[in-house]
Amino acid sequence: MSKDEAETGAREGASRRGFLRAGLAAGGAALLGGKAVAQTAAGDPANLPPNVADWSRYLGEGVAVRAYGRPSEHESHVIRRDVEWLTASRESSVSFTPLHELDGPITPNGLCFERHHGGIAELNPQDYRLVLHGLVDRELVFTLDDIKRMPRVNRAHFAECAANSGMEWRGAQLNGCQFTHGMIHCVMYTGVPLRVLLAEAGVKPTAKWLLLEGADASGMTRSLPMEKALDDCLVAYRMNGEMLRPENGYPVRMVVPGWEANMWVKWLRRIEVGDEPWYHREETSKYTDLLENGTARKFTFVMDAKSVITSPSPQAPINHGRGFTVISGLAWSGRGAISGVDVSLDGGRNWRPARLDGPVWGKALTRFYYELDWDGSPLLLQSRARDETGYVQPTKNELRAVRGLNSIYHNNGIQTWHVTAAGEVENVEVS
Amino acid sequence: MSKDEAETGAREGASRRGFLRAGLAAGGAALLGGKAVAQTAAGDPANLPPNVADWSRYLGEGVAVRAYGRPSEHESHVIRRDVEWLTASRESSVSFTPLHELDGPITPNGLCFERHHGGIAELNPQDYRLVLHGLVDRELVFTLDDIKRMPRVNRAHFAECAANSGMEWRGAQLNGCQFTHGMIHCVMYTGVPLRVLLAEAGVKPTAKWLLLEGADASGMTRSLPMEKALDDCLVAYRMNGEMLRPENGYPVRMVVPGWEANMWVKWLRRIEVGDEPWYHREETSKYTDLLENGTARKFTFVMDAKSVITSPSPQAPINHGRGFTVISGLAWSGRGAISGVDVSLDGGRNWRPARLDGPVWGKALTRFYYELDWDGSPLLLQSRARDETGYVQPTKNELRAVRGLNSIYHNNGIQTWHVTAAGEVENVEVS
Structure with a gap:
């Protein structure tokens, strides 16, 4: 499906060559800033023009000098940015993905937006535990190694904060898509389907909701309907191939495809199985949509197109x-x-x-x-x-x-x- | 296609729950190291057990403190590694992707293997130029901005060094897939189809081959058949959404899908259009396959399954x-x-x-x-x-x-x- 569409796109690109050519014929090389080559570089290095750049004349840095690589210093402007006046502290705040500096569907790990409620929890993977309890046949504690031994899948999904573009409700406010739309990223996750963990524990017939709890200082908690849990949620530990980054929930986070990112609980430490939602702070006073008449839409999970x-x-x-x-x-x-x-x-x-x-x-x-x-x-x-x-x-x-x-x-x-x-x-x- | 296969895989994973369950019934929680929860964590933070980890008790680091993120310090062993005795210098050498520490199909940018012949050329994007000349109607020079204005596509491809697993020809040599198979990575490239640039210049009927030349100190050069150039090659400038890393050819490299990575010329500065191959060093004394009888297979471009x-x-x-x-x-x-x-x-x-x-x-x-x-x-x-x-x-x-x-x-x-x-x-x- 995507392959066909991509190939159609490539053909369209190819067909536009005529368009480019027409432009060249009419406007000359100026269309693309292209200039006829006055003096071409020669195939033999000895014949290269005298102004050959320094980077071609001297040996560069060797391999593995940067055992973990980083972007060119010429790209130092491509960073996550926060807005100082937006929140009272950086520990409960947001940084924005520089969408205007990226392309394609994948967000590189170093540029994924952050949204924390109590700062970045720095977990030691050796001491990590995930508790699964409540309306189950067998309460379980999983280590990280346990989770890594279970059947896993790879899925690319966007995570979007429910408040993305939130300041635009009252009119155009922020000058840049990094700030108006940058609370979103999309990476390839590796994780265990949540339904596999639930099957291990055995879910009782009365179970209808889960509580997801994070191990950060805010103790982030959200209620998740069982139907979604059994559909496509992942207990994820990798992004774009490597382990999650600390700011994205290292070592384990929930992935709730298509639903507001606040439910994608990071540093996941506990899943409780129950028969009704918990109505915790982050799904009542926050993350509900207050309407004109004073009532609020609650549990507005899905992020619309x-x-x-x-x-x-x-x-x-x-x-x-x-x-x-x-x-x-x-x-x-x-x-x-x-x-x-x-x-x-x-x-x-x-x-x-x-x-x-x-x-x-x-x-x-x-x-x-x-x-x-x-x-x-x-x-x-x-x-x-x-x-x-x-x-x-x-x-x-x-x-x-x-x-x-x-x-x-x-x-x-x-x-x-x-x-x-x-x-x-x-x-x-x-x- | 890939979606169907993925969903089949997910169903298979789900069907194996019975297998896991059977294991639990027979062997108890030991199967996954799962342990029954003696004392469950309570929903109310005030009721949390006294041994709650420090990372839940104190505020963590705030947002955008690391404007460009990096992995957890607990993952510091997940790095590219080189083999000191393998080459005379690090400037003409290789580092290997830690395949054993990754999952999924995507390689994160910081861990893509390196292979340089004259070290990492550090180009300034403002001064970058790509020359296209030879058997064309109009010789052109492109700036980076010119290239970024042209129709572009996004494609994920592996780049594998022709010498990957090379030391294994004479028997098992190296203890780790990082070293036996780690001269490979796979990222999502953004770039302009090479055929679009060629169409801009207008290829003469006698043109059969291209010469690709890098701007590094080795002046890396390879000959590329016109048929492949017009098929699926990309003049790429992004990997996994962001600009190429310096060690991967910043700001522009050639992507030659499925063919040996030595042809994916990095720091691409020149494309010459000709009527026969150039027989440069890297396609004659190197990157040919010497057989028992003293003859050599040449132009063995494709990387087989x-x-x-x-x-x-x-x-x-x-x-x-x-x-x-x-x-x-x-x-x-x-x-x-x-x-x-x-x-x-x-x-x-x-x-x-x-x-x-x-x-x-x-x-x-x-x-x-x-x-x-x-x-x-x-x-x-x-x-x-x-x-x-x-x-x-x-x-x-x-x-x-x-x-x-x-x-x-x-x-x-x-x-x-x-x-x-x-x-x-x-x-x-x-x-």
Whole structure:
């Protein structure tokens, strides 16, 4: 499925060669900044031009000098960033993924956003224990080695904070998709299906809910319906092949595909099986959606279909002037796979299909592109995701009409970027 | 396709719950080391047992303290390693991916093996240029920004050094899959199809080969047939979402899916279009396969189907004694997708199908598992890969019978691990 779509995308890319060529014929090499080669480098190193760069003239650093690698120093601006005024302390706060500096569907481990309620718990894997108790035939304690001995699977899923884009409910606030949409990441998890652990313990017929508890100082707790637990949840210990990072729950976290990331309890130490939800703090006073009439939507677990254009965006302006450019973004849905993305250049009046590229996994980030020969006129860029259930991403105003402005959660409305004639980009609202 | 297989795998995992349960009924909690909970942790933090770990009692480090994250200090043994006696200098040497410490199909960027011929070229992206010249209608120079403006795709592929497992031609040499098979990694690349750049320049009808040249001190050069260039090669600048790492060719490298990694020229600075191969050093005196009769196989580009069990393996023994365990490994083929993997416990006499799990991409690493209730008797573990062309991974002796022992390249023979009753593992040969 994803393979076919990817190949279709490649063919489309190929067919656009004519477009590029036409541009070259008309505008010359300027289209891509390409310049005819006045003096070509010669095949024989002895004939290389005298201005050959230093990096070609001297031996570089050897292997395994960095036994664990890190990015180039020229990429030192590609980092997670927090917003100091947003929270009272960094221990209960958030840092944002630099979406505007990434591409493809995978987030590298070092750049996955953080959301902690009591700071990063630094667990010793030798002393790690996971308790499974409550309405089970046999209460169990698992060591990390126990978990690693059980049948495991590999699945890529997005984790999105329920409050992602939360500050945009009341209008365009933050200038950059890192801050408006950066509480999301997507990695390949390795873990044991939760249903396998539950089968080991034997779930009693009256069991309907689980309590998930973290080993951090906040004792993060969330209630999880049994139906979801038996469906696709993972007790995960790896991300993108290696062990979880400390800030992502090392050594074990829950993966609850498609549901708000607050339920993906990190540093997982305890699973209690019960017959009703627990109504803990993080599912009552927090992570409920307060409506205009003073009532609140509770247990709004699923993250609905959403998308954002990551480039161009306020932190990633168009620097090359008019001509061929690639509009790139991400789409995702907690209900399943993305079936399509539309892009608008005029604030939602007209829509054109984007090209999905790379794997299209269920409940995962999906990369889309829209190639454009930009004439330099201002744009009101939007993207609109559709998923395999038929759900279509709504506008922010459509959401506000129903939900009001009291909540910071579950804002999956369409985002608008205003691109000026100079290529600068700002976060705006369209009516 | 890969999705179906993954879901089948998940169902198989689920069906094995009965197997686990039977084990529990017979052997009690010892099967998984699970212990009945004498005193369960209580839901209310005030009721937690007094021995609650420190990491639950104190606030941890806050967000964005590590703006670019790194692994837990408890994982400091998970690193690339080199072998000092293997090469005269570290600038022309290799470091190995710790395959035995990883899972799933994706290699995290910090652990991708290195192979340099003149050390790591440290390029400044502002000064980066890619020259495209020779038998073209229009010679071009691309900046990095030019390349980033062109239509791009995302593809996961393995890169394997032609000399991977090279020291095993003459018998079992190195004790660990990191060293026998660790000159391989698999990441998600973002890049421009090479055919798009060639179309920009316009290829003359007489053009049959390309020369790829790196900007490192070795001036790495390889000849690439035009047919492959127009098929699936990428001019890549990202791995797993972020920019390439310096040791992997920052800012631009060639991706030549399924072909030996020596052709994936890093720090790519020049592509020359010609009508015949160049017969440079790295495709004549090196990277050719010397046979018994003194002739050499040349241009042996494709990496044939291969596999290795990564756990248990010499660096990853079975520490838990008898009982349920997971045999895990990797399979790949330069000819396309892996269609199946068989596992033998008795040195190749009997074969049983392994379970493929996660994405099954073409020309990419594919993860397989074989779940086993180990009775503690010694094992001669082997894996055998099959690909979609019908190719079956041969034994080392089958390869030796045809190719002799003069070459260090293209050893894709079946690997054998001897597991002792104590769970220790060593690299052995079977006749």
